[in-house]
Amino acid sequence: RCGYVAVVGRPNVGKSTLINHILGQKLAITSRKPQTTRHNMLGIKTEGPVQAIYVDTPGLHTNAQTALNRFMNRSALTALRDIDVAIFVVDRMRWTEEDELVFDRIKHLSCPLIVAVNKADRLDDKSKLLSHLEWLAEKLPQAEIVPMSALHGQNLDTLERLVSNF
Ligand code: GDP
Ligand code: MG
Numbered sequence: 001r002c003g004y005v006a007v008v009g010r011p012n013v014g015k016s017t018l019i020n021h022i023l024g025q026k027l028a029i030t031s032r033k034p035q036t037t038r039h040n041m042l043g044i045k046t047e048g049p050v051q052a053i054y055v056d057t058p059g060l061h062t063n064a065q066t067a068l069n070r071f072m073n074r075s076a077l078t079a080l081r082d083i084d085v086a087i088f089v090v091d092r093m094r095w096t097e098e099d100e101l102v103f104d105r106i107k108h109l110s111c112p113l114i115v116a117v118n119k120a121d122r123l124d125d126k127s128k129l130l131s132h133l134e135w136l137a138e139k140l141p142q143a144e145i146v147p148m149s150a151l152h153g154q155n156l157d158t159l160e161r162l163v164s165n166f
Contacts, residue, residue, distance in 0.1 A: 005163055006057060
């Protein structure tokens, strides 16, 4: 069995870090600077009979002013065609306008949606995280919500288990 897994989310939320950790190698460049990933990139993970093809997407930009930004938006949208699962990476605390824009692009998709609530290692305020998770569950009732840390690999096993059910 083989399936395409699109990893979407606003810039700097941890998409490339997540894919690198899952694949155990540096497929995508990660950086504190947004816009490090300029093209969609593929990485394949095979486990038993299941082969998952991860697609890293450049962030979607609210204001696609420059040609590069417009190109990056187009690439991210192209990745959403013919996918089997979408992983929507969001921050553990905040929902921004850019998250809303990404959500607008994916909410109509018929494939299963996993919301990866990233950077949960930075647990400065646990009750805030819990109320954010509740808020996300109400906003995206069709999604599986998984708090995790791409950087430290926390809860990635749960995420990968959900992905392998595609
Ligand atoms: P992308 O633009 O969505 O691909 O984001 P990157 O993967 O390039 O990550 C952006 C920044 O967030 C980098 O500095 C990462 O080290 C950091 N980052 C990513 N995941 C985590 C995480 O789980 N915890 C923490 N504390 N930082 C993270
Ligand atoms: Mg990236």
